[in-house]
Amino acid sequence: MTEAQKLELGRHFMAQVRWNAELGIALEHIEPGRATLRLPYDSRWVGDPSTGVLHGGVLTALLDACGGAAVMSHPTGAIATATISLRIDYMRGAEPGRDVVATAECHRATRHVAFVRVEAHDGARPEPVATATGSFTIERPRPKKETA
Numbered sequence: 001m002t003e004a005q006k007l008e009l010g011r012h013f014m015a016q017v018r019w020n021a022e023l024g025i026a027l028e029h030i031e032p033g034r035a036t037l038r039l040p041y042d043s044r045w046v047g048d049p050s051t052g053v054l055h056g057g058v059l060t061a062l063l064d065a066c067g068g069a070a071v072m073s074h075p076t077g078a079i080a081t082a083t084i085s086l087r088i089d090y091m092r093g094a095e096p097g098r099d100v101v102a103t104a105e106c107h108r109a110t111r112h113v114a115f116v117r118v119e120a121h122d123g124a125r126p127e128p129v130a131t132a133t134g135s136f137t138i139e140r141p142r143p144k145k146e147t148a
Helices: 003-016 018-023 056-073
Strands: 026-031 034-039 046-048 083-090 100-109 113-121 130-137
Touching: 003 018, 003 026, 003 056, 018 056, 026 056, 034 056, 046 056, 056 083, 056 100, 056 113, 056 130
Parallel strands: none
Antiparallel strands: 026 034, 034 100, 083 130, 100 113, 113 130
């Protein structure tokens, strides 16, 4: 599959999750087992109007989506995925007005479960805004039954 085909497949996957589309989360890069997504800053997603910092739930959606995209791009051939668990460490507030970019790596995949690490940055400082580790289901195509 070409890079352009992978990006198109990833964009299609992202568009299927309505909340991700509503937030404006966009797929920037995808390769086997890795994905990068961008959340554009939008004042509608601010959690504290006095600071302009994005709400943690919006960052959670970004981290979750990025982990799922990494699983979908893994060479194991997943056709669908769902989050089993997602542990997030919020390191600092994202700088107001800045997009947040998350990068995920699917570092291990078993027959039915994939494990990911995700980091989110806003480009303002070297330390991440948030990190996450998660596990996701792996749904694969079912073998066709042979007819006698």
